[in-house]
Amino acid sequence: MVEPVLHFGRDEYARRLARTRAAMEAAGIEVLVVTDASNMAWLTGYDGWSFYTPQAVVVAGGGEPVWWGRGMDVAGALRTCWMAEENLLGFADRYVHSRERHAMEDLADRIAERGWGRARIGVEMDNWWLSAASFAELQRGLPEARFRDATGLVNWQRAVKSEAELAHMRTAARIVERMHARILEVAEPGLRKCDLAAEIWGAALRYDEAIGAGGDYPAIVPMMPSGADAAAPHLTWDDRPLKAGEGTFFELAGVSHRYHCPLARTLFLGKPTRTFLDAEATVLEGMEAGLAAAVPGNRVEDIATAFLAVLERRMGIRKESRTGYSIGLSYPPDWGERTMSIRPGERTPLEPGMTFHFMTGLWMADWGFEITESIVIREGPAECLANVPRKLFVKD
Amino acid sequence: MVEPVLHFGRDEYARRLARTRAAMEAAGIEVLVVTDASNMAWLTGYDGWSFYTPQAVVVAGGGEPVWWGRGMDVAGALRTCWMAEENLLGFADRYVHSRERHAMEDLADRIAERGWGRARIGVEMDNWWLSAASFAELQRGLPEARFRDATGLVNWQRAVKSEAELAHMRTAARIVERMHARILEVAEPGLRKCDLAAEIWGAALRYDEAIGAGGDYPAIVPMMPSGADAAAPHLTWDDRPLKAGEGTFFELAGVSHRYHCPLARTLFLGKPTRTFLDAEATVLEGMEAGLAAAVPGNRVEDIATAFLAVLERRMGIRKESRTGYSIGLSYPPDWGERTMSIRPGERTPLEPGMTFHFMTGLWMADWGFEITESIVIREGPAECLANVPRKLFVKD
Numbered sequence: 001m002v003e004p005v006l007h008f009g010r011d012e013y014a015r016r017l018a019r020t021r022a023a024m025e026a027a028g029i030e031v032l033v034v035t036d037a038s039n040m041a042w043l044t045g046y047d048g049w050s051f052y053t054p055q056a057v058v059v060a061g062g063g064e065p066v067w068w069g070r071g072m073d074v075a076g077a078l079r080t081c082w083m084a085e086e087n088l089l090g091f092a093d094r095y096v097h098s099r100e101r102h103a104m105e106d107l108a109d110r111i112a113e114r115g116w117g118r119a120r121i122g123v124e125m126d127n128w129w130l131s132a133a134s135f136a137e138l139q140r141g142l143p144e145a146r147f148r149d150a151t152g153l154v155n156w157q158r159a160v161k162s163e164a165e166l167a168h169m170r171t172a173a174r175i176v177e178r179m180h181a182r183i184l185e186v187a188e189p190g191l192r193k194c195d196l197a198a199e200i201w202g203a204a205l206r207y208d209e210a211i212g213a214g215g216d217y218p219a220i221v222p223m224m225p226s227g228a229d230a231a232a233p234h235l236t237w238d239d240r241p242l243k244a245g246e247g248t249f250f251e252l253a254g255v256s257h258r259y260h261c262p263l264a265r266t267l268f269l270g271k272p273t274r275t276f277l278d279a280e281a282t283v284l285e286g287m288e289a290g291l292a293a294a295v296p297g298n299r300v301e302d303i304a305t306a307f308l309a310v311l312e313r314r315m316g317i318r319k320e321s322r323t324g325y326s327i328g329l330s331y332p333p334d335w336g337e338r339t340m341s342i343r344p345g346e347r348t349p350l351e352p353g354m355t356f357h358f359m360t361g362l363w364m365a366d367w368g369f370e371i372t373e374s375i376v377i378r379e380g381p382a383e384c385l386a387n388v389p390r391k392l393f394v395k396d
Numbered sequence: 397m398v399e400p401v402l403h404f405g406r407d408e409y410a411r412r413l414a415r416t417r418a419a420m421e422a423a424g425i426e427v428l429v430v431t432d433a434s435n436m437a438w439l440t441g442y443d444g445w446s447f448y449t450p451q452a453v454v455v456a457g458g459g460e461p462v463w464w465g466r467g468m469d470v471a472g473a474l475r476t477c478w479m480a481e482e483n484l485l486g487f488a489d490r491y492v493h494s495r496e497r498h499a500m501e502d503l504a505d506r507i508a509e510r511g512w513g514r515a516r517i518g519v520e521m522d523n524w525w526l527s528a529a530s531f532a533e534l535q536r537g538l539p540e541a542r543f544r545d546a547t548g549l550v551n552w553q554r555a556v557k558s559e560a561e562l563a564h565m566r567t568a569a570r571i572v573e574r575m576h577a578r579i580l581e582v583a584e585p586g587l588r589k590c591d592l593a594a595e596i597w598g599a600a601l602r603y604d605e606a607i608g609a610g611g612d613y614p615a616i617v618p619m620m621p622s623g624a625d626a627a628a629p630h631l632t633w634d635d636r637p638l639k640a641g642e643g644t645f646f647e648l649a650g651v652s653h654r655y656h657c658p659l660a661r662t663l664f665l666g667k668p669t670r671t672f673l674d675a676e677a678t679v680l681e682g683m684e685a686g687l688a689a690a691v692p693g694n695r696v697e698d699i700a701t702a703f704l705a706v707l708e709r710r711m712g713i714r715k716e717s718r719t720g721y722s723i724g725l726s727y728p729p730d731w732g733e734r735t736m737s738i739r740p741g742e743r744t745p746l747e748p749g750m751t752f753h754f755m756t757g758l759w760m761a762d763w764g765f766e767i768t769e770s771i772v773i774r775e776g777p778a779e780c781l782a783n784v785p786r787k788l789f790v791k792d
Contacts, residue, residue, distance in 0.1 A: 002624070005634075047631070048631055048632075049616055049617060049619060049632060049729070051729050052524075052616075052729040052732075071716065071717070072628075072629050072630075072717055072759055073628070073629070073630055075627040075628035075629075075759060076628035076629070076630055076631055078628075079625060079628055079631070080631075092716065093716050093717040093718060093739075094739075096718060096737065097721065097732070097734050097735075097737050098737075099548070123528070125527065125528045125532070126498070126527050126528070126529035126530070127527055128448075128524040128525065128527060129524065130527060131521065131522050131523055131524060131526060131527065131528065132519070132521045132522070132526050132527065132528050132530070132531035132532075133521035133547065134522070134528070135528035136521070136528075149529070151529065152495070192603045192610060193610075194601050194603050194610025194611060195602050195610065197601050197610075198597065198598045198600075198601040198602045198610075201594065201598070201601065202594045202597065202598055204594075205590050205593050205594040206591050206594045207588045207590050207591055207635055213635060214588060214589075214590025214591065214593075214594075214634075214635045215590060216632075216633075217617045217632065220445055220448075221445060221613045223445060228398070229475060231471040232444065232471035232474075232475055233468050233469070233471075233472070234444040234445045234446040234468075234469055234472055235443070235444055235472055235475070235476075236443075236445060236612075236613065237612075238401075238610075239603055239609060239610045320467065320488065320489050321468055321489040321492075322489060322492060325493065332728045332729060333445070333447050333448040333728060333729075334448035336448075336493070338493050339493075341492065341493050341494075343489075343490075363468055
């Protein structure tokens with residue numbers, strides 16, 4: 001008899017399920033096939049690096065959700081999910097990367113067996129973990145089902161965090177503070193970026209008595225381009241040394257039980273150029289304006305509008321990309337929650353308990369600059385999760 | 397003017413493209429939309445953690461391939477792809493995680509603009525990076541195109557590695573040797589697994605003068621379950637300490653320029669049980685049998701058959717899961733190449749230059765055991781990429 005290790009109480013999972021069922025009912029969905037790894041974990045606790053083969057959580061009107069995945073991963077489900085063993089279903093390994101058969105045939109059979117073959121079935125159409133072929137196979141295997149697009153349905157139920165979730169995010173915040181402190185300690189001209197990456201991972205993972213936790217892997221690895229390469233937001237690291245006279249931004253997340261606290265800072269080695277000092281002053285002023293707008297009663301877009309106005313007024317920059325997104329529980333490839341983006345047009349009202357990465361990064365022709373914060377919407381001013389000095393770091 | 401950093405010569409990219417075009421022609425495909433991040437990198441050099449938004453490489457009958465992705469990632473493509481800037485196309489940020497529009501509308505427009513709107517278009521139907529919604533949007537945007545499933549088309553061209561690719565894999569092998577050596581050095585009862593994970597990441601990334609390289613991030617993070625949890629193959633780590641009297645397997649990969657050398661070993665703290673000693677003897681004998689079969693003239697399945705026979709004869713175990721898969725260049729979520737699986741029925745002939753992770757792991761009801769090798773098929777006996785003592789590690 002294996003007892004699962006759960007990071008939330010069963011009552012919290014029950015509330016999540018109830019919320020999801022209410023959303024299903026509102027959307028006219030009888031059976032929901034959840035393939036997004038983060039949504040699967042949020043609903044059931046399931047944890048494991050198994051999302052490279054098909055897997056799903058199936059939620060119907062009553063009873064426990066059903067976890068379904070590769071046969072060998074049932075052992076992982078048994079150790080991480082709150083449901084009874086009879087609701088953990090494995091498919092045979094002959095379906096894995098086969099040219100003759102597809103695992104979704106098995107899922108279709110399981111759904112039909114439970115009498116849901118003619119149901120209105122919701123699927124997350126726009127998610128990495130439901131390939132075009134997976135959906136086609138599901139349709140083929142369930143010819144009488146009526147499929148509905150349920151992209152984001154569970155994600156939206158996750159938008160307002162419980163206190164237990166915020167506790168994990170605050171632990172993640174302590175971790176990301178430690179990561180940035182470590183960078184500031186060791187970065188210097190000549191230090192190879194792969195060695196700096198090793199230091200960052202060390203600070204991200206090691207157990208810390210003061211925090212009372214060690215860290216988990218992030219949904220995105222550290223992004224840390226230097227100099228002109230910082231024009232590119234999603235480069236990682238290489239073997240080359242840090243150079244004097246260059247800025248490097250570090251976009252990182254601390255992670256605790258899959259809950260993320262992303263936070264970026266920029267470090268300049270040497271005397272910062274006018275451009276970097278201007279960027280610092282502008283982003284800090286813009287961020288203050290955005291934070292002031294991050295209050296219940298306002299809409300998500302109000303944060304963006306406030307920030308973008310400062311950016312344009314002070315530096316004439318019209319940032320086309322969004323200035324943030326909702327965050328929480330995540331698996332690779334993205335630590336965003338994929339619901340709200342902080343940008344003009346996102347008219348969702350801000351509510352206490354919502355969490356965002358306020359992503360005020362600038363990526364220009366031959367430089368880049370990031371000072372960001374992860375925030376919790378509160379009655380009153382927003383809470384910045386981490387406490388990392390909000391400034392351009394300079395080592396001269 | 398930005399000069400890209402390429403990890404292969406332009407002649408090698410030209411050969412890859414020619415091979416891909418020949419396969420397209422054989423499959424009756426005029427335009428290939430490559431969304432698999434590993435295939436994109438293999439064809440163009442593109443590197444960046446940007447696969448969480450839609451992106452693609454489009455290959456037609458002539459000219460350079462076209463890289464297409466999020467506008468802000470053009471700067472990364474400019475720094476990592478061999479093609480001219482005019483062939484790097486970005487879509488507007490308003491498409492990112494939008495509820496009103498989909499980035500694939502933009503790709504469809506770009507394809508139509510180039511006169512390929514009525515072509516036979518190959519798409520990788522069964523890949524994480526082509527969601528069901530992405531494909532539906534592409535069909536909607538190109539109503540006159542005739543779509544063909546091209547899953548695995550590029551992957552199969554990657555099966556036989558060039559000497560330049562093998563050089564990167566040998567560097568990765570040096571790195572994974574260092575990772576396992578570090579585990580053996582520091583693991584002891586009481587050491588928290590998150591701290592051991594930090595040590596593993598350090599050994600994976602730090603620059604080593606003897607190797608002449610630092611490491612890159614793996615497509616799968618270290619999997620390292622202990623005791624009864626090792627029944628589950630895909631658990632990662634937590635804060636709990638290693639315990640005396642328990643076995644832990646470490647399934648890891650060294651990585652150089654995205655080329656992987658996966659390798660697993662098992663460590664027992666204390667006096668190993670009969671079960672572990674039997675598993676050791678069995679897996680080592682089975683592996684020898686498998687390696688002896690890993691020669692040109694044989695088929696992929698012959699490796700599995702040889703290994704499985706020993707497993708059944710010595711321990712009565714009928715392993716249902718595959719015993720390995722092709723490897724090479726990879727991005728998360730999988731370091732497998734997703735072509736050949738080492739299992740009965742995989743009748744592809746072995747060819748010199750093919751590379752596999754010979755994955756002889758056992759996951760039983762309440763224990764798990766992994767001793768694996770990554771191999772290169774050669775004229776003559778297979779080459780084991782890494783040189784890590786092939787045995788059960790014991791610290792008593």
